[in-house]
Amino acid sequence: MTFFYVFGAVAVIASLLVIAQRNPIYSVLLLIASFGALSGLYVLLDAPFVAVTQIIVYAGAIMVLFLFVVMLLNAPHEETEHDEKIHPLRRPGPMRFGAALAVSLLVELLWALTRGNGEPNAFGEASVSSVRTLGRVLFTEYAFAFEVTSVLILVAMVGAVVLAKRDPRAHT
Amino acid sequence: MPTLNDYLVLSAILFAIGTAGVFVRRNLITILLSIEIMLNAVNLSFVAFGRSLGTADGQIIVFFVMTVAAAEAAVGLAIVIGLFRHRESLNPDTFTSLKW
Numbered sequence: 557m558t559f560f561y562v563f564g565a566v567a568v569i570a571s572l573l574v575i576a577q578r579n580p581i582y583s584v585l586l587l588i589a590s591f592g593a594l595s596g597l598y599v600l601l602d603a604p605f606v607a608v609t610q611i612i613v614y615a616g617a618i619m620v621l622f623l624f625v626v627m628l629l630n631a632p633h634e635e636t637e638h639d640e641k642i643h644p645l646r647r648p649g650p651m652r653f654g655a656a657l658a659v660s661l662l663v664e665l666l667w668a669l670t671r672g673n674g675e676p677n678a679f680g681e682a683s684v685s686s687v688r689t690l691g692r693v694l695f696t697e698y699a700f701a702f703e704v705t706s707v708l709i710l711v712a713m714v715g716a717v718v719l720a721k722r723d724p725r726a727h728t
Numbered sequence: 729m730p731t732l733n734d735y736l737v738l739s740a741i742l743f744a745i746g747t748a749g750v751f752v753r754r755n756l757i758t759i760l761l762s763i764e765i766m767l768n769a770v771n772l773s774f775v776a777f778g779r780s781l782g783t784a785d786g787q788i789i790v791f792f793v794m795t796v797a798a799a800e801a802a803v804g805l806a807i808v809i810g811l812f813r814h815r816e817s818l819n820p821d822t823f824t825s826l827k828w
Contacts, residue, residue, distance in 0.1 A: 560730040564738045571742055571765050575749040580757045587761055594768055601735070601779045606771075606787050613794050618764070618801045625805045626757055629812050654751020662744030669736050678731050682782030693784045694791065705795045712799030719806035722813075 559600055566593035580626045584619055591615045602683040605690055735776035742769035756808050756818045760801065767797050 570590035577583045591614045598607035684690065694702060742765060749762030771790045778786020808818070815822050 560734065564734075567738070568741055568745070571745045574758075574761055574765065575745060575752065577758075580755060580761075583758055583761055587764065590765070591768065594772060597735070597738075597772060598775055600730075601775050603775050603779065603787050603790075606775055606790050609791065609794060610771075613798065614764075614768070618798055621801055621805060622757065622761065625809065629757075629809065629818070651752055651754075655748055658744050658748035658751060661747055662740060665740035665744065666737060669733055669740060678729055679779055680782055683779055684782065684784040684787065690784050690787055694788055698788055698792075701792060705792060708799055709795065712802050716802040716806040719803065720809050 559596065563593045563596040563600070566590070567597070581623065584622045584626060588615045588619050591619070602685040604685060605687045732776055732780045736773055739769045739773040739776070742766075742772065754819050754821065756811065756820055757805075759820070760804050760808070764797065764801070767793060 567590050570586045570593065574583045574586045574590065577586065591610055595607040595610040595615075598604075598610060746762045746764075746766035746769060749765065750759050753759055753762065771793055774786045774790050774793070776786075778784065778789075811823060812818060
């Protein structure tokens with residue numbers, strides 16, 4: 557199945573470019589491409605509901621929120637001109653330390669995943685792909701979590717409005 | 729056919745990219761985008777495990793993770809807007825009021 561490698565390569569390359577861009581607008585647009593590739597991977601995993609939700613909610617709603625804020629703040633370029641001029645190895649200490657930690661995390665995860673000695677664990681035949689089954693599980697077994705999620709959304713909505721509101725004392 | 733391990737390796741690579749982005753970038757919006765990359769890497773491993781076990785639980789958890797990610801993005805961006813109004817900057821190094 558070559559689709560896996562195509563979608564995986566698109567996701568990894570787009571994510572790397574998200575990190576490498578200095579203009580946040582390009583970062584957001586590249587992240588949408590990465591999410592599209594991930595949605596293709598979900599289709600390969602027999603999860604069409606998650607794939608469609610990924611496109612509609614993530615690429616459609618959350619990324620548009622990001623794009624809206626990037627354009628609203630009107631401060632596209634990162635203020636790191638003095639950082640970009642110096643050599644990557646002479647950047648500030650925490651930055652180098654964090655990058656080294658991320659690389660070591662990747663090495664550790666890959667080591668842990670590839671040292672398995674058994675047969676490759678291929679996927680079985682059984683898979684849950686119908687939205688009907690998902691909905692039944694969601695509204696019976698996970699009904700409480702579903703209702704709590706609605707409260708969480710309400711709290712986030714109120715919090716976002718309160719946080720982004722202008723302070724009325726600032727104008728007096 | 730790609731196996732479960734292949735999907736987990738891809739998820740690990742994406743998660744490491746997100747971690748590196750949080751540490752390396754000096755822009756609050758890019759840092760939030762890196763957190764989204766990490767959440768998606770975990771989502772991918774959830775769906776792969778759910779497919780491997782043949783249950784619906786993995787996809788249900790991804791549904792909840794997406795909801796929490798939407799709430800996180802809304803509140804996080806509201807905080808970013810508030811910070812930008814305060815200091816006219818998106819560089820996290822300029823917010824040092826709580827630094828000892």
